[in-house]
Amino acid sequence: xxxxxxxxxxxxxxxxxxxxxxxxxxxxxxxxxxxxxxxxxxxxxxxxxxxxxxxxxxxxxxxxxxxxxxxxxxxxxxxxxxxxxxxxxxxxxxxxxxxxxxxxxxxxxxxxxxxxxxxxxxxxxxxxxxxxxxxxxxxxxxxxxxxxxxxxxxxxxxxxxxxxxxxxxxx
Amino acid sequence: xxxxxxxxxxxxxxxxxxxxxxxxxxxxxxxxxxxxxxxxxxxxxxxxxxxxxxxxxxxxxxxxxxxxxxxxxxxxxxxxxxxxxxxxxxxxxxxxxxxxxxxxxxxxxxxxxxxxxxxxxxxxxxxxxxxxxxxxxxxxxxxxxxxxxxxxxxxxxxxxxxxxxxxxxxxxxxxxxxxxxxxxxxxxxxxxxxxxxxxxxxxxxxxxxxxxxx
Numbered sequence: 001x002x003x004x005x006x007x008x009x010x011x012x013x014x015x016x017x018x019x020x021x022x023x024x025x026x027x028x029x030x031x032x033x034x035x036x037x038x039x040x041x042x043x044x045x046x047x048x049x050x051x052x053x054x055x056x057x058x059x060x061x062x063x064x065x066x067x068x069x070x071x072x073x074x075x076x077x078x079x080x081x082x083x084x085x086x087x088x089x090x091x092x093x094x095x096x097x098x099x100x101x102x103x104x105x106x107x108x109x110x111x112x113x114x115x116x117x118x119x120x121x122x123x124x125x126x127x128x129x130x131x132x133x134x135x136x137x138x139x140x141x142x143x144x145x146x147x148x149x150x151x152x153x154x155x156x157x158x159x160x161x162x163x164x165x166x167x168x169x170x171x
Numbered sequence: 172x173x174x175x176x177x178x179x180x181x182x183x184x185x186x187x188x189x190x191x192x193x194x195x196x197x198x199x200x201x202x203x204x205x206x207x208x209x210x211x212x213x214x215x216x217x218x219x220x221x222x223x224x225x226x227x228x229x230x231x232x233x234x235x236x237x238x239x240x241x242x243x244x245x246x247x248x249x250x251x252x253x254x255x256x257x258x259x260x261x262x263x264x265x266x267x268x269x270x271x272x273x274x275x276x277x278x279x280x281x282x283x284x285x286x287x288x289x290x291x292x293x294x295x296x297x298x299x300x301x302x303x304x305x306x307x308x309x310x311x312x313x314x315x316x317x318x319x320x321x322x323x324x325x326x327x328x329x330x331x332x333x334x335x336x337x338x339x340x341x342x343x344x345x346x347x348x349x350x351x352x353x354x355x356x357x358x359x360x361x362x363x364x365x366x367x368x369x370x371x372x373x374x375x376x377x378x379x380x381x382x383x384x385x
Binding site: 100119135 | 217218219220221335336339340343344346347350351361365368369372373376377380
């Protein structure tokens with residue numbers, strides 16, 4: 001009976017994790033599209049940046065999770081194999097407000113400031129991840145400084161690659 | 172009574188008129204150092220919002236909290252005015268008016284948005300008082316204050332247009348602490364917290380765009 005309940009809990013957690021990952025990837029896709037449309041009217045370029053934004057976002061989430069695995073192995077031992085993954089996915093849904101506001105700012109106000117939204121969104125997601133790790137009882141620089149610093153690198157990684165490809169497409 | 176217990180009692184007795192002995196590790200600070208240390212404490216709303224919201228928010232008075240967002244928006248609007256001035260789209264009068272508008276926006280405006288957020292949280296089971304939410308929202312703009320100072324320096328010293336690069340980024344950094352505040356009020360409802368924070372963050376951000384065009 002208890003095994004069935006824990007299995008159901010695990011399934012629900014995995015389903016939540018999948019829906020969160022889907023929401024995060026949609027955010028990266030939307031950011032890629034916004035950057036594409038602000039520099040090019042070509043549908044091909046925009047679709048390419050959507051695919052690139054999603055792929056780089058997915059790779060970034062994967063690498064980010066690996067970094068947290070390395071620095072917070074004790075969390076995994078105490079809370080199960082998917083604890084870090086769930087923490088990252090919960091923290092990164094923080095991208096949603098930034099994506100919505102970036103879309104509104106680009107389409108209605110034509111601000112050309114998607115990069116500011118992306119960098120703030122990813123870095124604040126890192127802060128949210130560290131808050132989730134602290135909630136799991138993990139204290140110290142490995143749970144606070146590492147997620148925030150790694151999120152800064154993630155933001156640089158995403159912005160650099162997407163901007164570089166967009167520059168190549170423009171030239 | 173042995174000699175050890177007597178010496179322990181003697182060690183615990185303090186002369187009544189003596190000033191408290193300085194705690195090891197603390198430094199005698201002046202007004203500016205005290206202001207700085209309080210600002211650093213306020214800044215912890217970004218890196219560790221839970222700790223500040225649960226145990227230390229009450230130590231920040233209303234005027235202190237509102238002055239953080241007031242100064243942050245003063246700097247943001249001032250940079251907007253300076254950008255317009257450089258583009259010959261505004262004179263010194265309009266720049267001054269925008270700066271004053273920033274103070275009003277950062278105090279009355281942020282208080283209003285905080286009250287809107289509080290109303291929305293009440294609808295989904297929030298129990299914190301309205302002044303708690305407003306103070307937390309005002310302190311959320313402490314990173315915007317830093318961005319504002321850096322942006323103003325870049326604007327004046329290097330002639331850059333900084334309202335978008337520094338001002339908007341600073342205002343965006345408030346969304347994280349705002350989400351944490353709402354989550355603290357309504358409990359573990361991440362989607363509801365995100366929806367309310369998006370709405371309130373959007374009101375403040377796009378409100379700036381509207382007000383600065385007037």
